[in-house]
Amino acid sequence: MKAIYSALKRLFSATFRLPVSASALLFRPARTNQSRRDLLQGRLWRLLPRDRFPPLVTRLPKPQTEESPAEAPRSIGGINIDPVPATDLGKKSVARSLPVHRPPGAIDEFQFLIGCTRCGDCITACPYDAIFKAPDRLGNIASTPIIQADTSACMMCEDFPCIASCKPGVLVESIPPVMGTARVTEHLCFAHHNTTCTVCGEHCPVEGAITVADGKPTINEDTCTGCGVCRYVCPAPENAILLMPAFARPGRPHV
Template sequence: MIDGTGPVGGERRRLFRSAIDRWLGHVVERTEKRIARRQYFRPPGALPEVGFLAACTRCGACADVCPSSAIMHVRAEGGLAAGTPYIDPGVQPCTVCPDMPCASVCPTDALTVPPALWEGYRIGRLELVAERCITFKGTPCGVCAEACPVGPAALAIDEGGHPVIRSEGCVGCGLCVRACVTSPSSFVLTYAEG
């Protein structure tokens, strides 16, 4: 009888452990690829996606307290993300509440209120498509800057009357995307990294 303590047992254990580690590595890799298929703009204070999906209980408390009704839930077809909260800036952008009630109410810390609230936090990353913006065609506007809840620290109008995104201050809420008078919008919101 082999008790697992000798050289054969130790080698067997090492080989078994190596096989398990390889298998788990493949499972994690496949899971990350499935998650990456569809990205969602998560509510403020969200953990990175893999951790968020593991921590979120899909309770809906964040959506219940959102004063602007910006938080929706991924449908059943969303696979691993089904039932989790997300924001669709094209439907209803986040209004950048000063106290982040959505994160405050989360029972599992899938959403957490950062120590400095919005400072350094990003829902998305904003880009300007100058070819679409009417200010670059000589028409004064400024609707985007008026819609920005952060103000000139995030989106300002320069001396030429053109919008200027200040990425260090912009939280990527999407309010300017929705407010923009051009169709399609002169602003594009992409997924924040990290």
């Protein structure tokens, strides 16, 4: 170790031209806790006398308080590097929801959820009890009017009492009463398995929505209103009618 210290002393003195007093100060005999491993691992700072060269960086103890304040955001050069939460612009928003079957004349879903007061007048006005309140499990659309064709389908009344009873104006006559569309699932349909069945075509309340050719029903999607009668009357064990709600509806008409 003494040979190594002597070599380092000569190297530093020749390179930096240190005065003899400074050179002697830096390379005075090492403390007993210094080792060759410290030197080989680059821990030259341990060779300095700590009583004359105090550490440049000191870790201050963290103040102890009853309620620790929130930690300051991390930064590099004054630039915050912590995630920044989204800015709240104060805009009223409505959570997105899965498409559901609305009664005839329903306006755009976003406007519908804002304007509907959940009064239930359309439910009371329906003569066929085809309109129900959405259950609580559906979240933000809970208590709004929906149609469940498996329980009771919309019969497409001529005067649409549900629309007439809607005071908030989320059901309007000026919007076509298209609630969705239906399709025949051929591998579940009796008529596609050599069994005579035209029940859906016989009960459909919309003229031209279902046609039967060669004993097999076909749904015209351009005419279908998605009332759900075909699904309600289908006798197939697994129900051969796939009923889909309208994914987009017109907005509230300007008066």
